[in-house]
Structures are given as structure tokens and as C-alpha cells.
Amino acid sequence: MLICNMSKAIIIGSGISGLATAVSLATKGWQVLVFESNAYPGGKLSQFEIEGYRFDAGPSLFTLPNLVTEVIESAGKKVGDYFNFVQCEEACRYFWEDGTRLTAWSDSKAFAQEVQDKLNEPSVKVIRYLEESAKLYKNTHSLFLESSLHKWQTYFNKEVFSALFNLHSLHLTENLHAVNAKRFKNPKLVQLFDRFATYNGSSPFLTPGVMQIIPHLEHNVGTFYPKGGMHSITEALFSLVKDLGVEFVFNSKVDEILVNNKQVTGVKVGGKSYLSDLVVSNADVYPTYRQLLPKEKAPEKILKQERSSSAFIFYWGISKSFQELGLHNIFFSNDYRSEFNSIFKEKSIPTDPTIYINISSKETETDAPKDSENWFVMVNTPGDYGQDWEQIRAELRLAVIQKLNGILKTDIEPFIEVEEVLTPPLIESKTSSYKGALYGSASNDAMSAFLRHPNFSRKLKGLYFAGGSAHPGGGIPLCLLSARITTDIINEDYAI
Numbered sequence: 062m063l064i065c066n067m068s069k070a071i072i073i074g075s076g077i078s079g080l081a082t083a084v085s086l087a088t089k090g091w092q093v094l095v096f097e098s099n100a101y102p103g104g105k106l107s108q109f110e111i112e113g114y115r116f117d118a119g120p121s122l123f124t125l126p127n128l129v130t131e132v133i134e135s136a137g138k139k140v141g142d143y144f145n146f147v148q149c150e151e152a153c154r155y156f157w158e159d160g161t162r163l164t165a166w167s168d169s170k171a172f173a174q175e176v177q178d179k180l181n182e183p184s185v186k187v188i189r190y191l192e193e194s195a196k197l198y199k200n201t202h203s204l205f206l207e208s209s210l211h212k213w214q215t216y217f218n219k220e221v222f223s224a225l226f227n228l229h230s231l232h233l234t235e236n237l238h239a240v241n242a243k244r245f246k247n248p249k250l251v252q253l254f255d256r257f258a259t260y261n262g263s264s265p266f267l268t269p270g271v272m273q274i275i276p277h278l279e280h281n282v283g284t285f286y287p288k289g290g291m292h293s294i295t296e297a298l299f300s301l302v303k304d305l306g307v308e309f310v311f312n313s314k315v316d317e318i319l320v321n322n323k324q325v326t327g328v329k330v331g332g333k334s335y336l337s338d339l340v341v342s343n344a345d346v347y348p349t350y351r352q353l354l355p356k357e358k359a360p361e362k363i364l365k366q367e368r369s370s371s372a373f374i375f376y377w378g379i380s381k382s383f384q385e386l387g388l389h390n391i392f393f394s395n396d397y398r399s400e401f402n403s404i405f406k407e408k409s410i411p412t413d414p415t416i417y418i419n420i421s422s423k424e425t426e427t428d429a430p431k432d433s434e435n436w437f438v439m440v441n442t443p444g445d446y447g448q449d450w451e452q453i454r455a456e457l458r459l460a461v462i463q464k465l466n467g468i469l470k471t472d473i474e475p476f477i478e479v480e481e482v483l484t485p486p487l488i489e490s491k492t493s494s495y496k497g498a499l500y501g502s503a504s505n506d507a508m509s510a511f512l513r514h515p516n517f518s519r520k521l522k523g524l525y526f527a528g529g530s531a532h533p534g535g536g537i538p539l540c541l542l543s544a545r546i547t548t549d550i551i552n553e554d555y556a557i
């Protein structure tokens with residue numbers, strides 16, 4: 062066993078998981094070096110600005126802020142010195158083409174009352190549904206989200222034992238839509254709760270009913286907004302790791318993970334070797350094996366897993382204020398089943414897509430010029446399977462504008478004064494995410510949780526994985542948990 066005395070760790074990638082892993086390792090005394098292909102940290106959690114409009118490039122919904130504050134506190138630092146956030150009163154505003162509008166309040170009782178008023182579904186049913194969500198979360202989070210599923214020690218923990226004991230109650234044999242359709246009569250409410258499957262890039266018609274845990278986070282725990290926008294999460298962790306002495310090399314793509322006798326010895330970047338005691342890959346597991354470890358036997362079953370959905374995003378600078386819109390807004394499609402069929406079966410763009418609009422200038426006025434708004438307009442799509450994305454851009458732009466015009470009863474096109482897009486191929490080229498998947502592999506199978514890549518390599522000593530394509534999955538909260546599980550395993554392996 063090696064005792065850490067300024068041992069060297071190399072991290073490939075500075076996504077949210079890479080940054081959180083760097084904090085933990087540096088705090089434990091490791092000398093940490095991070096290689097990042099891009100010129101900036103954060104991976105998908107980055108930002109950009111055009112003509113006075115600031116946009117968060119990727120994530121816009123923030124739950125479980127305690128996972129960020131815990132990383133800061135674990136380094137012995139004061140949270141307020143790095144990160145500030147507020148709780149949101151509204152989780153989301155929902156719009157349908159027939160004119161129905163509903164505000165999903167973060168407070169569960171207010172939300173249930175709104176559902177009763179707008180959708181004529183008894184509030185007690187919503188309360189009961191959210192209580193079930195809370196119970197499911199309590200029964201599952203320690204096993205599925207906070208432990209390695211690939212270490213035998215996990216299965217001897219009391220909480221995990223209780224989760225295993227309750228496996229029968231997790232709705233693993235029915236899909237989320239079936240669970241929701243049994244609970245509610247109004248198809249709009251079923252659609253609203255089906256939507257939570259998209260939070261990990263899956264289809265409600267395929268993902269297991271246990272995904273009913275997700276609304277617990279939004280409506281029992283709450284949604285939050287980082288002061289200054291989502292990118293301030295990246296800024297907080299980046300400034301923390303720099304204070305801890307972590308070194309970064311930007312614009313530096315790792316070309317190879319060096320291996321000697323089944324022991325990882327470092328990485329190769331631009332023809333130069335950098336030696337280390339361990340390597341953590343924050344890159345997607347697919348390119349990690351295919352590009353960085355071409356001579357090693359890859360875990361083919363894991364790499365063949367279905368990928369999560371991707372997205373097409375229009376970043377629009379809008380020279381008008383829309384009072385009826387909030388921070389998060391959803392404009393539902395008329396046929397949800399056909400939408401997910403397109404995404405997962407046909408690998409095509411839905412003709413009537415559900416549209417999500419995030420407007421951070423509702424919270425941070427300076428994100429847009431006066432009397433204007435920064436719209437992040439997102440449509441879920443399949444990954445990049447060779448579709449013609451230029452043609453899709455033109456068709457989708459038209460479909461999105463027509464749908465929004467109908468619901469908002471305004472021609473929005475004249476107000477679009479700035480436009481940028483993000484496509485599945487661009488997501489792949491900017492973050493190395495295979496096929497441009499937002500969340501690694503999809504959860505369209507009851508066994509998905511067990512089929513994600515472990516946080517360590519079973520074949521190569523000194524190789525670890527933290528990020529959205531490794532256990533427990535994608536999304537900011539899970540990526541932070543991924544970093545925590547990975548560093549716990551490293552701490553055990555190196556007896557720190």
C-alpha cells in the first residue's frame with residue numbers, strides 16, 4: 062500500500078467532476094495536474110457572451126446546492142468566499158398549445174393547489190405523488206447515487222441493505238409514464254411528470270418508474286439559482302482549486318494514458334510524457350478507451366450502452382421583455398410519445414418538439430441589455446448519427462418560432478437580434494461527449510444504473526473515472542457525487 066506524500070495525480074478534463082475531484086485530492090495532499098483540451102474550465106458548464114448578452118452554454122437547472130457547498134467546506138474554506146445562491150420560488154412555467162398555463166411552484170402545497178386550479182386534478186393526489194417521490198429517494202439514494210455499485214463493501218452498509226430490501230417497491234418493471242398514468246387522470250399532468258425522464262436524457266416511455274424520485278428534488282427540496290448564473294459554479298470550484306495549488310494546463314488534449322504492466326504511469330500530451338501515480342479521466346468513458354487507451358481491452362458491453370439524448374440549442378438575444386415568461390419555461394408538444402419515438406427510435410428530430418426556454422436575465426438583469434432578454438432555447442434531440450445538422454437548423458428554427466408565436470401570440474422573429482447555436486456534433490467536439498450525449502448513457506433500461514462504467518478500472522491499476530458517463534451518471538448533482546465516490550475509492554486504495 063502506498064502512503065500519499067505529495068504523490069502525483071493527473072486529471073484529464075476540467076468538467077464539474079474533474080474540478081470537484083481536484084479539490085478532494087488536493088485537500089488530501091496530492092499534487093494535482095489537470096489537462097484540459099479547451100482554453101477554459103467547466104466543460105459543459107461554461108458560458109459565453111455576444112453583444113451584451115451572456116449565456117450559460119449548457120446546464121440551466123440547479124438542484125442540491127449542498128453538493129457544491131460540501132465540496133468547498135471539505136477543503137476547509139468558507140462557502141460565501143466562493144459561492145452564493147438563492148432558492149427559487151418557481152420551479153418552472155408550463156405552456157400548452159390550447160392556452161393552458163401553469164406555474165409549478167417550488168413549494169409542494171402551492172404547486173398542488175395550482176394543479177387543482179388549472180388542471181382540475183385534486184391537489185391531494187399531487188401531494189401523495191410527491192410523498193412517494195420522497196420515500197423512493199430516501200430508499201434509493203445511498204445505494205444508487207452515493208455508493209460505488211462495483212465494490213462489495215457497498216453491500217454491507219445498513220442504508221444500502223435497506224435499499225436492496227426495498228428493491229421490489231422501486232417500480233423497476235414498469236416505465237415512468239405507466240406509473241404517472243396510473244396516478245393522474247389529466248394527460249397534461251401525466252406529461253408534466255413524464256418530463257422528469259429528460260433530466261437524465263431518457264424517455265418516460267422506457268425509463269423505469271423509479272425515476273419518480275426526480276420530482277422530489279424539484280418540488281420537495283427545491284430549485285436554486287447560483288448568483289451570477291450557472292457558470293459561477295465552475296468559477297467557484299476553479300478558484301478554489303487554484304487556491305489549493307492545483308495546476309492547470311489549458312489547450313492541452315491528452316493523447317494517451319500511459320500504462321506499464323497493467324499499472325497507469327501518466328499521460329502523453331503533444332508528444333511529451335507526464336508521469337503520475339494515478340490518472341482520473343473526467344472525459345467521457347467512450348473516447349477514454351477508444352482514443353486514450355487503444356491498446357487496452359475495452360469494456361465493450363458498457364461502451365455499447367444506448368447514449369442519452371442530446372440537444373439543439375438556439376441562444377437568442379431578444380430585444381423585448383416577456384412578462385409571462387420566467388427563469389424556466391416549457392412549451393409542450395402535442396404528442397409526447399411520438400416525440401420520444403423520434404429521439405430514441407428513429408434518431409430524427411421531432412416535428413412538434415417540446416421547447417425549453419431558460420432566461421437567466423430574469424434573475425441577473427445584467428445578462429442582457431436593458432428591456433431585452435437572453436433566451437436559451439433548447440429542444441431534445443437524438444445524438445449525432447450523421448444527420449444533416451444545417452438542414453435541421455433551418456427546419457427546427459422555423460418549427461420553434463411557429464410554436465412560440467402561437468402560444469405567446471406574438472411574432473418573435475423580429476426580436477431575435479443575436480443568434481448562436483449548439484448542436485450534438487458541437488457538443489461532442491467541445492466536450493468529447495460521445496455522440497454529443499448530454500448525460501452519458503441513457504437510463505432507458507431497468508438495469509442502466511448497474512451498467513454505467515465504475516469509478517475505477519478493473520483492469521488497470523491507478524486509473525479512475527469521474528464524470529457524467531461514469532457512475533452514478535450525468536447532471537451536475539450526479540457528477541459531483543461521481544467525484545465524491547471516485548475520491549473515496551482513491552482514499553481507500555491509497556490508505557489516506
Ligand SMILES: Cc1cc2nc3c(=O)[nH]c(=O)nc-3n(C[C@H](O)[C@H](O)[C@H](O)COP(=O)(O)OP(=O)(O)OC[C@H]3O[C@@H](n4cnc5c(N)ncnc54)[C@H](O)[C@@H]3O)c2cc1C
Nearest residue numbers: 074076077078098104105120121122315344528529536537
Ligand atoms: C445543453 C446542456 C444542457 C444541460 N442541462 C443540464 C441542467 O439543466 N442541469 C444539470 O444538472 N445538468 C445539465 N446538463 C448536464 C451537465 O452539464 C453534465 O452532466 C455535466 O456538466 C458533465 O460534467 P462532467 O464532469 O462529466 O464533464 P464535462 O462537462 O463533460 O467536461 C469534460 C471535460 O473534459 C475535457 N476533455 C475531454 N477529453 C479530454 C482530453 N483527451 N484531454 C483533455 N481534456 C479533455 C473536455 O474538454 C471537457 O472540458 C446539460 C448538458 C448540456 C450539454
